[in-house]
Amino acid sequence: MPNDPVIRTHKLSKTYKGVQALKSLDLEVPGNSIFGFLGPNGAGKTTTIKLLLGLIHPTGGSAEVFGHDIVGDTIDVRRRIGYLAQEPRYYEHMTARETLRFTARCFYGGPKLALEKRVEETLELVGLADKADRPIRGFSSGERQRLGIGQAQVNDPDLLILDEPASSLDPMGRRDVLEIMERLRERATVFYSTHILDDVQRVSDTVAILNNGELVAKAPIEELLAGSDGIVYTIDVKGNGSDAEQRVAGQPWVSDVQITREHDCAHWLVRVTDDTAAESQLLRLMLADEHVVVTAFGRRTYDLEDVFMNLVEENGDGER
Amino acid sequence: MESASVRLEVAGGRGPLTGFGNLVDKEYGTWFRTRRALIHNVLWLAVINGLLLLIGLDEMGRNPYFILDELIEVFFRACGFFAAIGIVVSTQSSVLGERKLGTAEWVLSKPVTREAFILSKFVVNGASFVGLAVLIPSVVFFLQTLLLAYLQPSLAAFLLGSAIHVELLVFYLALTLALSTWMNSRGAVSGVAIGFMFAGFILPGFLPWLLAGTPWALSEFAATAARGRPLPAEAWQPILVTLLWTVLLVLVALWRFNREEF
Numbered sequence: 377m378p379n380d381p382v383i384r385t386h387k388l389s390k391t392y393k394g395v396q397a398l399k400s401l402d403l404e405v406p407g408n409s410i411f412g413f414l415g416p417n418g419a420g421k422t423t424t425i426k427l428l429l430g431l432i433h434p435t436g437g438s439a440e441v442f443g444h445d446i447v448g449d450t451i452d453v454r455r456r457i458g459y460l461a462q463e464p465r466y467y468e469h470m471t472a473r474e475t476l477r478f479t480a481r482c483f484y485g486g487p488k489l490a491l492e493k494r495v496e497e498t499l500e501l502v503g504l505a506d507k508a509d510r511p512i513r514g515f516s517s518g519e520r521q522r523l524g525i526g527q528a529q530v531n532d533p534d535l536l537i538l539d540e541p542a543s544s545l546d547p548m549g550r551r552d553v554l555e556i557m558e559r560l561r562e563r564a565t566v567f568y569s570t571h572i573l574d575d576v577q578r579v580s581d582t583v584a585i586l587n588n589g590e591l592v593a594k595a596p597i598e599e600l601l602a603g604s605d606g607i608v609y610t611i612d613v614k615g616n617g618s619d620a621e622q623r624v625a626g627q628p629w630v631s632d633v634q635i636t637r638e639h640d641c642a643h644w645l646v647r648v649t650d651d652t653a654a655e656s657q658l659l660r661l662m663l664a665d666e667h668v669v670v671t672a673f674g675r676r677t678y679d680l681e682d683v684f685m686n687l688v689e690e691n692g693d694g695e696r
Numbered sequence: 697m698e699s700a701s702v703r704l705e706v707a708g709g710r711g712p713l714t715g716f717g718n719l720v721d722k723e724y725g726t727w728f729r730t731r732r733a734l735i736h737n738v739l740w741l742a743v744i745n746g747l748l749l750l751i752g753l754d755e756m757g758r759n760p761y762f763i764l765d766e767l768i769e770v771f772f773r774a775c776g777f778f779a780a781i782g783i784v785v786s787t788q789s790s791v792l793g794e795r796k797l798g799t800a801e802w803v804l805s806k807p808v809t810r811e812a813f814i815l816s817k818f819v820v821n822g823a824s825f826v827g828l829a830v831l832i833p834s835v836v837f838f839l840q841t842l843l844l845a846y847l848q849p850s851l852a853a854f855l856l857g858s859a860i861h862v863e864l865l866v867f868y869l870a871l872t873l874a875l876s877t878w879m880n881s882r883g884a885v886s887g888v889a890i891g892f893m894f895a896g897f898i899l900p901g902f903l904p905w906l907l908a909g910t911p912w913a914l915s916e917f918a919a920t921a922a923r924g925r926p927l928p929a930e931a932w933q934p935i936l937v938t939l940l941w942t943v944l945l946v947l948v949a950l951w952r953f954n955r956e957e958f
Contacts, residue, residue: 432957465798482806
């Protein structure tokens with residue numbers, strides 16, 4: 377089932393020497409989604425990723441990836457994952473081709489011809505074909521990141537886990553990474569941590585925000601950007617709007633109207649209970665009044681940055 | 697990604713050695729697809745066979761049997777000591793370096809087991825080092841004895857001595873790997889391993905019974921066996937105990953590495 381959760385955690389916890397890095401995380405990541413995992417430094421994002429990969433051991437709770445337990449069936453979990461670490465490190469003496477060949481052989485037994493073809497295709501895909509036979513020690517950070525993306529998808533993974541994939545890239549590199557993520561959405565789930573909120577807003581379907589090791593929000597991106605204070609329309613108005621105000625406030629689907637004035641302009645916040653009615657009638661009601669000029673009209677949405685900052689500040693500043 | 701007309705076969709295996717073959721190939725690459733093997737080859741030929749050549753030239757004109765005995769003694773005792781230090785120094789960062797640099801984390805994020813990771817290092821480092829610091833110098837040693845003493849050691853006796861010598865090197869390899877899963881400093885790993893080696897020169901003077909439970913007497917046994925002389929009756933004990941220590945150290949390395957967090 378494509379949209380069944382591919383990752384399920386149940387009260388997953390991790391403590392390092394008395395410090396709780398992850399506190400009882402309950403998370404479900406739907407299949408074929410691009411799932412953005414946000415949080416300030418030290419929030420527990422990398423800890424969660426490392427737990428899923430079996431690189432560290434949970435101190436409490438459990439988690440499953442594709443129905444496999446992350447502790448007992450870690451090899452089965454890793455067979456279906458492609459992973460790019462925050463600061464990926466490879467064997468410096470190896471070439472890009474050797475690195476991809478080594479990675480591919482972790483997943484495939486052969487035949488050699490098909491394996492080499494997969495390596496070649498991956499080199500092309502990440503734009504390293506012309507540097508394929510150079511040792512990695514001479515690679516720039518952008519080339520290393522490209523290699524990282526290549527090795528993370530050489531096994532055609534069902535789940536791609538990327539830990540801060542664009543943090544060290546220039547704008548072109550970031551664009552490439554986002555394109556690869558979008559391309560993979562059709563046949564894989566992408567779970568990635570980041571603090572670059574623009575990228576999240578651009579490509580993610582669902583977002584989870586972690587702070588101080590705790591999940592503080594998880595929702596589809598549209599829901600998160602709509603805010604938590606109900607359906608609110610914003611209207612900028614010029615002229616005398618007192619009649620219009622009475623008319624709007626008198627509608628049964630309007631719960632509140634707040635107006636702030638500045639010079640000859642007024643900024644209206646209209647809170648409604650029925651979005652369908654508001655969509656079809658609100659603007660019409662305003663335009664029906666010949667004493668007012670509507671200069672802006674729309675449903676209020678938030679920037680992810682606003683949502684993120686509000687949630688993180690409500691739950692502490694993320695520093696430990 | 698549809699790769700080729702020939703479909704890729706998913707790697708099988710679910711046991712503790714999942715990924716072992718690929719890791720063995722990668723480890724061999726660190727020796728033989730770099731200049732590392734060549735450097736070791738030149739180094740050990742210079743240290744072992746160079747030293748033997750100097751001694752042989754110095755002893756020229758003496759009784760050939762005496763020269764042969766002396767060369768075998770030097771080969772297994774002095775050169776054995778250098779080789780034991782060599783295996784510690786050359787493998788001290790094999791696990792520790794990967795833990796610290798992050799390559800171990802990368803490899804272990806793929807479907808390979810931690811057991812396969814450690815055992816591939818044990819097998820490949822052991823085989824490569826023995827090949828470069830024992831096998832090749834031994835072949836050259838046979839030519840040297842022919843040229844310097846006009847004699848050659850008994851092959852069977854020399855092989856028995858070499859087997860004991862290899863056992864000693866493998867013990868120090870296991871010790872180094874076990875230490876490098878525990879410690880976080882290369883200096884500490886090699887310091888403890890080489891310190892243990894030097895303790896073998898001092899402690900048995902005060903506590904001779906230690907020789908029965910340690911590998912410290914193995915170089916002497918190797919030289920005795922290679923000269924074709926009978927081993928002392930009590931020699932089986934340290935030979936067997938060293939083997940057990942080696943197995944135990946590998947198990948300790950596996951146990952500790954399974955608890956490592958990356």
